[in-house]
Amino acid sequence: xxxxxxxxxxxxxxxxxxxxxxxxxxxxxxxxxxxxxxxxxxxxxxxxxxxxxxxxxxxxxxxxxxxxxxxxxxxxxxxxxxxxxxxxxxxxxxxxxxxxxxxxxxxxxxxxxxxxxxxxxxxxxxxxxxxxxxxxxxxxxxxxxxxxxxxxxxxxxxxxxxxxxxxxxxxxxxxxxxxxxxxxxxxxxxxxxx
Amino acid sequence: xxxxxxxxxxxxxxxxxxxxxxxxxxxxxxxxxxxxxxxxxxxxxxxxxxxxxxxxxxxxxxxxxxxxxxxxxxxxxxxxxxxxxxxxxxxxxxxxxxxxxxxxxxxxxxxxxxxxxxxxxxxxxxxxxxxxxxxxxxxxxxxxxxxxxxxxxxxxxxxxxxxxxxxxxxxxxxxxxxxxxxxxxxxxxxxxxxxxxxxxxxxxxxxxxxxxxxxxxxxxxxxxxxxxxxxxxxxxxxxxxxxxxxxxxxxxxxxxxxxxxxxxxxxxxxxxxxxxxxxxxxxxxxxxxxxxxxxxxxxxxxxxxxxxxxxxxxxxxxxxxxxxxxxxxxxxxxxxxxxxxxxxxxxxxxxxxxxxxxxxxxxxxxxxxxxxxxxxxxxxxxxxxxxxxxxxxxxxxxxxxxxxxxxxxxxxxxxxxxxxxxxxxxxxxxxxxxxxxxxxxxxxxxxxxxxxxxxxxxxxxxxxxxxxxxxxxxxxxxxxxxxxxxxxxxxxxxxxxxxxxxxxxxxxxxxxxxxxxxxxxxxxxxxxxxxxxx
Numbered sequence: 001x002x003x004x005x006x007x008x009x010x011x012x013x014x015x016x017x018x019x020x021x022x023x024x025x026x027x028x029x030x031x032x033x034x035x036x037x038x039x040x041x042x043x044x045x046x047x048x049x050x051x052x053x054x055x056x057x058x059x060x061x062x063x064x065x066x067x068x069x070x071x072x073x074x075x076x077x078x079x080x081x082x083x084x085x086x087x088x089x090x091x092x093x094x095x096x097x098x099x100x101x102x103x104x105x106x107x108x109x110x111x112x113x114x115x116x117x118x119x120x121x122x123x124x125x126x127x128x129x130x131x132x133x134x135x136x137x138x139x140x141x142x143x144x145x146x147x148x149x150x151x152x153x154x155x156x157x158x159x160x161x162x163x164x165x166x167x168x169x170x171x172x173x174x175x176x177x178x179x180x181x182x183x184x185x186x187x188x189x190x191x192x193x194x
Numbered sequence: 195x196x197x198x199x200x201x202x203x204x205x206x207x208x209x210x211x212x213x214x215x216x217x218x219x220x221x222x223x224x225x226x227x228x229x230x231x232x233x234x235x236x237x238x239x240x241x242x243x244x245x246x247x248x249x250x251x252x253x254x255x256x257x258x259x260x261x262x263x264x265x266x267x268x269x270x271x272x273x274x275x276x277x278x279x280x281x282x283x284x285x286x287x288x289x290x291x292x293x294x295x296x297x298x299x300x301x302x303x304x305x306x307x308x309x310x311x312x313x314x315x316x317x318x319x320x321x322x323x324x325x326x327x328x329x330x331x332x333x334x335x336x337x338x339x340x341x342x343x344x345x346x347x348x349x350x351x352x353x354x355x356x357x358x359x360x361x362x363x364x365x366x367x368x369x370x371x372x373x374x375x376x377x378x379x380x381x382x383x384x385x386x387x388x389x390x391x392x393x394x395x396x397x398x399x400x401x402x403x404x405x406x407x408x409x410x411x412x413x414x415x416x417x418x419x420x421x422x423x424x425x426x427x428x429x430x431x432x433x434x435x436x437x438x439x440x441x442x443x444x445x446x447x448x449x450x451x452x453x454x455x456x457x458x459x460x461x462x463x464x465x466x467x468x469x470x471x472x473x474x475x476x477x478x479x480x481x482x483x484x485x486x487x488x489x490x491x492x493x494x495x496x497x498x499x500x501x502x503x504x505x506x507x508x509x510x511x512x513x514x515x516x517x518x519x520x521x522x523x524x525x526x527x528x529x530x531x532x533x534x535x536x537x538x539x540x541x542x543x544x545x546x547x548x549x550x551x552x553x554x555x556x557x558x559x560x561x562x563x564x565x566x567x568x569x570x571x572x573x574x575x576x577x578x579x580x581x582x583x584x585x586x587x588x589x590x591x592x593x594x595x596x597x598x599x600x601x602x603x604x605x606x607x608x609x610x611x612x613x614x615x616x617x618x619x620x621x622x623x624x625x626x627x628x629x630x631x632x633x634x635x636x637x638x639x640x641x642x643x644x645x646x647x648x649x650x651x652x653x654x655x656x657x658x659x660x661x662x663x664x665x666x667x668x669x670x671x672x673x674x675x676x677x678x679x680x681x682x683x684x685x686x687x688x689x690x691x692x693x694x695x696x697x698x699x700x701x702x703x704x705x706x707x708x709x710x711x712x713x714x715x716x717x718x719x720x721x722x723x724x725x726x727x728x
Contacts, residue, residue, distance in 0.1 A: 045552075045553070046550060046551065046552075046553065048550065049550060051702065051705045051706060051709060052705075052709070056287070057705060057708075059287060060283045060284060060287050060708055061283075061701060061704055061705050061708065063283040063286055063287060064282075064283040064704055064707075064708065065704060067282055067283060067286075067302075067306070068209065068210070070306060071209075071210045071211070071306065072210075074306060074307075076211055076215075076250045076253065076254070076307075076308075077210070077211055077212045078211065078212045078214045078215055078243075078246055078247060078250065079212055080212070080213055080214060081243070
């Protein structure tokens with residue numbers, strides 16, 4: 001085979017196969033050499049085909065988004081544990097209720113609570129209160145993450161307000177019906193949750 | 195497991211189960227089978243968290259366990275099962291089309307919870323359906339049970355492996371992990387339950403369904419008091435059966451596109467007849483005689499026997515070879531070539547991708563090489579009737595994209611390059627694998643982008659949620675128009691615009707994910723079918 005490098009070095013510029021066989025003739029202009037990796041967003045030569053729309057597409061889309069939201073609410077979604085608080089700096093009375101606080105309390109940000117509280121005053125049957133707690137727990141779980149970021153002083157105040165509004169002698173955790181038992185992702189849980 | 199698959203698994207696990215489960219799951223996918231302590235040590239998470247995460251993963255059939263020698267239990271993750279999570283909406287929608295809302299909710303509950311007992315499913319679905327019904331109406335458990343039984347009969351739900359009920363003759367310590375067994379014939383056996391009752395609403399202010407005393411209401415569920423009749427018998431969704439259904443759907447619609455409605459109905463009938471008799475991985479269905487097909491055609495279709503025979507002959511002669519003739523008895527024995535059909539579908543996908551990515555002339559060259567199997571450079575230019583320079587350019591573009599490959603055929607034993615043929619060819623299996631890998635990367639990109647968009651606008655989203663909640667509560671307590679108007683104005687017009695754009699983008703990204711998943715299904719089915727044949 002004729003040496004192509006022009007004498008600079010014996011193997012230099014030689015390829016292991018005959019270029020003509022794959023269609024690059026001698027003297028043809030080769031594409032410019034690639035000096036950098038291809039760009040991250042290469043320009044699109046052809047526009048993509050539009051997505052299928054229609055009833056089925058919309059329904060499946062809505063299903064997908066619903067499922068995503070629903071899975072976050074299920075007990076299988078394990079949230080990272082709350083960081084350990086330094087109990088020396090905080091009033092002792094906060095210690096017991098911190099667990100319940102995060103699960104049950106709704107914040108003032110959701111003003112659903114004030115209307116519900118007025119309803120509670122009217123109806124003093126315990127069953128209805130606990131059922132409303134169930135509903136609030138559902139909405140409050142959405143705000144769990146927001147709550148964990150909030151300062152404790154706010155939560156303290158709300159708690160006191162609630163108790164005075166309810167006019168009962170029992171703390172809120174008395175009415176806990178264990179519904180959120182599976183949802184606890186708190187620290188120091190020794191048993192596995194199924 | 196390729197990097198792309200691992201990345202996609204990580205995104206899916208994180209979105210659906212949170213970061214802790216994601217960390218454990220990805221670690222298991224990467225490193226294979228591991229015992230509990232090793233997982234905790236390698237990932238640096240506390241033992242509790244690892245236990246919780248593993249329970250969740252096992253519950254959802256994403257991780258299996260095995261007892262090894264010396265009583266060590268090892269856990270193994272199933273990467274392909276994690277990727278199925280993309281397809282959940284499609285499974286649920288299919289159940290809806292086949293068994294209406296009841297079926298839809300049953301499958302949804304089973305998918306969301308991994309495994310459930312039949313009584314739990316029936317109760318939950320009845321409650322959910324009752325919520326959506328008008329006041330005063332409730333959903334009966336019996337109706338939901340019937341749908342469940344039908345789902346089990348058609349194999350869409352199946353029993354999970356169960357703990358064998360053995361009488362322990364040796365009083366040794368119980369094994370560290372139960373060995374679960376499953377037998378083929380019991381897999382779809384529905385336990386005899388007499389579930390009586392109706393669905394309950396969450397608001398108690400109206401009826402007292404099923405006449406339970408009020409004192410029991412605040413408790414979590416009355417089932418805790420009574421023994422559950424089917425304790426230990428858990429059910430899961432049978433994803434393979436759904437995949438079989440999708441495959442049948444794809445074949446039928448391909449025939450409908452290529453020929454006409456009647457032929458697709460014939461093919462659908464043939465597939466339906468072979469549903470139970472043919473295993474899903476067989477290369478072709480059991481032979482069906484033309485007489486049988488004629489008898490099983492749907493009632494509304496009155497085509498004569500002769501017309502049916504003509505259609506069958508046409509189908510069998512079609513170059514795509516979806517239907518093949520395997521004999522002449524009984525008026526002609528016909529089979530559906532499942533493997534060939536999947537191959538055709540995969541090839542069509544490849545052709546479509548080449549066309550959309552490189553243009554229609556490239557697609558012409560691609561189809562040409564597919565058809566002729568091996569072509570030299572010169573022959574490509576001649577057959578495709580495209581000038582040499584452009585043909586070269588296109589061939590190299592496709593070559594570097596790995597759609598086309600070069601095959602060397604030496605003329606002499608020393609493989610000298612000047613005396614070797616270089617032929618262009620399409621290796622469908624490897625091109626399909628390449629495309630599948632690309633699909634995984636695409637979906638990972640789509641999910642990341644969607645999460646990024648949502649995070650960018652997090653503040654705005656939260657604000658709009660708050661405003662909605664305020665409006666809802668004010669409407670509930672009967673506020674006036676002016677007040678509602680005021681609250682609505684809390685979100686300014688440009689912010690509203692931003693929210694609209696966000697919603698549109700997220701919808702588009704979600705729809706794209708669903709679309710790519712359909713391609714993944716076709717390619718994976720083809721690859722699986724090919725691997726089984728080897």
